[in-house]
Amino acid sequence: MKIMVKILLSTSFVLLLMSSNIGLPFTTKAANETILRYGICGMSINFNPLTSYSYTMMRSILYTTLYAFNETWGTEPWGAEYAKQIDPLTVEIKLKDNWYWHDGKPVTSYDYKFTWELLLNYPAAQTRFVQAVESIEVINDKVFRVHLKYPVGGYYPFLTGVCVAVPKHVWEPKGLVDASALTYENIPPIGNGPFKFVEYKPGEYIIFEAFDRFFAGKPKIDKLIVVIFASMDAMVNALKTGQIDVVSDVPMTVAMQLLKDPNLYVSLSEIPCYRSIYVNQYPGKVGHPALDDLTVRKAIAMCINKKDINEAIHPGFTVGYTPIPPYWPLFNPEVKNIWPEYDPNAAGDLLENAGYKDTDGDGIREDPRTGKPLKFRYWVYNAYPEELRAAEFIRDSLRQAGMDVEIRGMEAVLWDYVVSQPYDWDLAQWGWTVHDPISCWFPYTSDAIPAGWSSSGYHNPEFDQLYNSLLNATNYDKFLEIQYKLQKHFVENLVEYVLYHEIFPSVWNVRWTGFSNNPCGVFWYGFNSRTFNDVHLVGVTEEAKGIDWNLLAGVIAGAIIIIAVIAIVLIRRKGKRAQPTAT
Secondary structure, eight states: OHHHHHHHHHHHHHHHHHHSOSSGGGOSEETTEEEEEEEEESOOOOOOTTTOOOHHIIIIISOOOSEEEOTTSOEEESSEEEEEEEETTEEEEEEOTTOBOTTSOBOOHHHHHHHHHHHHHSOOGGGGGGTTEEEEEEOSSSEEEEEESSOGGGOOHHHHSSOOOOOHHHHGGGTOSSGGGGGOOOSSOOOOSSEEEEEEETTTEEEEEEOTTOTTOOOSSSEEEEEEESSHHHHHHHHHTTSOSEEESOOHHHHHHHTTOTTEEEEEEEEEEEEEEEEOOOTTOOSOGGGGSHHHHHHHHTTOOHHHHHHHHOTTOEEOSSSSOTTSTTOOTTHHHHSOOOOHHHHHHHHHHTTOBOSSSSSOOBOTTTOOBSEEEEEEETTOHHHHHHHHHHHHHHHHTTOEEEEEEEOGGGHHHHHSTTOOOSEEEEEEEOOSTTGGGGGGSGGGTTTTOOSSOOOOHHHHHHHHHHHTOOSHHHHHHHHHHHHHHHHHTTOSEEEEEEEEEEEEETTEEOOOOTTTSSOTTOOOTTTTTTOEETTOOHHHHTSOHHHHHHHHHHHHHHHHHHHHHHHHHHHHHHSOOOO
16 A cells, blocks of 8 residues: 555656646647747857848748748748749849738838848848849838849849848837847847747747747647757757657767657758868968968868768768759769869878978978968867767878868857957868858858858959859859859869768657658758748647646646545554554
8 A cells, every 4th residue: 555655646746747837948738838849959049130040040930031942942932922023133022911020010021121221231141142132122011123233144042042021110210220230139039930939048948939920820839949959969868858859950870870769750851051161261361371272272172081971970961062062953063073082192292292391200291481380270060079070080181191180179159250350260160051052152252251251261353253243144054154163163272171962850759740841851050931830749639739738737646646645544544543552
């Protein structure tokens, strides 16, 4: 009987914990709500859409885009009713009539004019999507015309790009009409996407709730909690133990292990995202001066065995050469033959003949101009732990050629340090998302440096001219011709080292269904405007959803406690009756 009481008390304690709201981000159902918990790792959070690169937050959570990518990477109207070409330099856009800000105000043409003029006047991250825009003309509340500087081959990055609008009626009264708009924290943000902002606890979580006036319908989940993890291991363990429901951006090797878990579903998607090694070429040269020499950059490239690294660390990834994925029709196949062949010994000979000699016998060559050893500081993004292994592969080959690297882990918050002054680093490994075949080239232009969106500080007049020619292309054939030239220049000059294009794993608990998996699944830097709209628990009907599971657990726990108390009383009474009488 005593054992039974212990079991009853233990069970009631567990049920009471289930019925409490302690640790809200780890609650699946609470107060008659369905809550999805989405884990991300090491991401810096920025709610300002002018400067943020949290693309999923801007496409499919807090904001959304004019056009959306479909499952075959085609585009179709989303927030826009239509976009049509009036002439080669004019595009007319009509917004959906039932598109609202989260404060209930309608999304208007004036919001887009206000936002895009900010991006044009004060260059920022999303300026790359409106680079070709000359001016915005408002026709009425829902229709506006975009006048272009160049025809861009009929391709308009601002339709699918994350140059989302901000609410003019909120920002303008706050004086956010100049460069101050770029540093505005935007908390709490007023968005126009399927989920409204509720709460943000830095380093821990963001809570969003479904917006019932979203033009595509209210999402099926009531709340979306983005849980922020400091490490990949912690995030994956939380997924396995059911503390979170879905994760993004896990390494392929981890995804292969998770395939064995019957409680998890692993989905793989080919996405136009690439990982590359930035080479510090910023003017002013705080980085290693030898990296300005194409001979040194070529020698480093000859020490990168992309094929072996890919097979060992990223099974299924596609070896990369330029920002344009090899499986896109725009890819220039010639660059495969231009990329230097892997040969560390030949790299050493190349350096030797160029005057980079090991004068002190320590195994590391010196720069003949400065006497500085060819040892580089190599930063690797901590959220990609598998890339630390890639860095070690590369380091071993570099040593064969008489070079070396000091590998350093880099937190996401240090990204600003990489792309802003004083640029005090040499090599840095990161990832880029290719939103379109125009804006992907902007980070390698001279204009990207003052905009804070350059990756390597590359500044070359020939490349700048090619980029401008791309914007001025009058037809697709000309557009393709210049695309090929840009890619050839990129590889011939080894602007940076594109390693591979990703296969992206999304992993979620099998209790959930309805994820819009294509394009690219559940991805924090992704392309999918419909990611969470139809997500729901498997087999949950609206009637079942109406049950307050916490209340039910509390009632059951209470009943068990009452039974346990009665049992204890009965045991004590029985014990008293069994005691001998004193004489």
